[in-house]
Amino acid sequence: MSIFDKFDHLRQTYDSLGDRAHNPFSVSFDRIESATEGVLGGRRVILLGTNNYLGLTFDQHGIDEAVRAVQTLGTGTTGSRVANGSYAGHGALERDLAAFFGRRHCMVFSTGYQANLGMLSTIVGRGDHLILDSDSHASIYDGARLGHAEVIRFRHSDPDDLYKRLxxxxDVPGSKLIVAEGIYSMLGDVAPLREIAAVKREMGAYLMVDEAHSMGVLGEHGRGLAEAAGVEADVDFIVGTFSKSLGSVGGFCVADLDGFDILRVACRPYMFTASLPPSIIASTRSALQRLDRDKGLRTQLMANATQLHGGLRALGLEVGPHISPVVSVALDEPEVAVRFWNALVEGGVYLNLALPPATPSSRPLLRASVSAAHSPRQIQKAVDLFGEIGRELGILPAEPFVELPRIAVGAV
Incomplete structure (x- = not known):
């Protein structure tokens, strides 16, 4: 009997991957050359699975600001925000984010995961109700578990089911908080936020939207789905991350509600975690400024997403229902998915492999995330390689069929 026996089901899944050249769960890059290229196992690969949506990880101004911060403020704060870990830059970033979203309040967390963990475990408690989309991110579920509110799930992106549950x-006492995401991370589909906001208004609930994958992607100013859907006034809390469009690490929550700042001494994941290093704060502020002023990044990003989504769909592969920077191909068998993923890496394209039960449809996914920094040539190389491998594995017919592209999510 071992303390690790409880993980036998995970070990069986891991072992079932077989003896492949590359293991999707233990990838370690030799080096990263740019926002779109790296070296993996001695092979140069296109990075098509990094969530680096605006390609800002190598933005020169951000690098310069980070270096300057390290040289003047050191490598870390060694303390939490309520101890010694609040520097001038932390407050400045919170003010920048609040202004960007047109809100009065902002809290910055050390990761996006902690932003959800902290907010959801704090703002609702015993006697309250937390109503979650069934396909919510793990950080949302973990935040729900850490708190004491009653958790109720509604069918994925189904406002009618949400209405029935609310x-x-x-007539039940307590606050009700609805949680939805802007773009869902597995299939790249977009929440019906206008309809969800209408339910929220009618039923007198609160609404939190996780814009992790939609900040910098959707909306005229890049504020996410709430902006694109025209319902910003209905959203009480916006949670997001720096590790996607802003190219660093960290998370945040913005809000307009009176009394918000009491959360700084009520939220345990905020109080008891070391704050972000000054270099991260500096590069994140630089990226936010770039996002705010350079709309061309979003335009190029959606053009690249449209090219990849349309190209894979034209091959006859099953992709998600919306065009977004997350482009996933659904397959039927995990073993085939592992072989496909290895062949992509061998062919020079790295992306993510997601296996059941971590996928919403209990089917394996080859998950790509597009960047504004990708060139049309890189996108086409990936499409061509998908087609070549798909035909070799007998998944695709000998000749691809052609179908009109779908409407991009930017039109929401």
Whole structure:
């Protein structure tokens, strides 16, 4: 008997991957050459699975600001935000984010995961109700578990089911908080936020939107799905991350509600975690400024997403329902998916492999994330390689069929 026996089901899944050249769960890059290229196992690969949506990880101004911060403020704060870990830059970044979203308040966390963990475990408690989309990110579920509110799930992106569940709670005491995401990370689909906001208004609930994958992607100013859908006034809390469009690490929550700042001494994941290093704060502020002023990045990003989504769909592969920077191909068998993923890496394209039960449809996914920094040539190379491998594995017919592209999510 071992303390690790409880993980036998995971070990069986891991072992079932077989003896492949590359293991998707233990990838270690030799080096990263740019926002779109790296070296893996001695092979140069296109990076098509990094969530680096605006390609800002190698932005020169951001690098310069980070270096300057290290040289003047050191490598870390060695303390939490409520101890010695609040420097001038931390407050400045919170003010920048609040201004960007048009809100009065902002809290910055050390990771995006902690932003969800901290907010959801703090703002609702015993006697309250947390109503989650069934396909919510792991950080949302973990935040729900850490707190003490009653958790209720509604069917994925189904406002009617949300309404039915809230209606049953109409006369039940306690606050009700709905949680949805802008772009869902597995399939790249977009929440029906206008309809969800309408339910929220009618039922007197609060609404939190996780814009992790939609900040910098959707909306005229890049504020995410709430902006694109025209419902910013209905969203009480916006949570996001720096590790996607802003090219660093960290998370945040912005809000307009009176009394928000009490969360700084009520939220345990905020209080008891070391704050972000000054270099991260500096590069993140630089990236936010670039996002705010350079709309061309979003335009190029959506053009690249449209090229990849349309190219894979034209091959006959099953992709997600919306065009977004997350472009996933669904397959039927995990073993085939592992072989496909290894062949992509061998052919010079790195992306993510997601296996059940971590996928919403219990089917394996080859998950790509597009960047504004990708060139049309790189996107086409990936499409061509998908087609070549798909035909070799017998997944695709000998000749691809052609179908009109779908409407991009930017039109929401």
């Amino acid at each position: 209606r049953r709670l109409k």
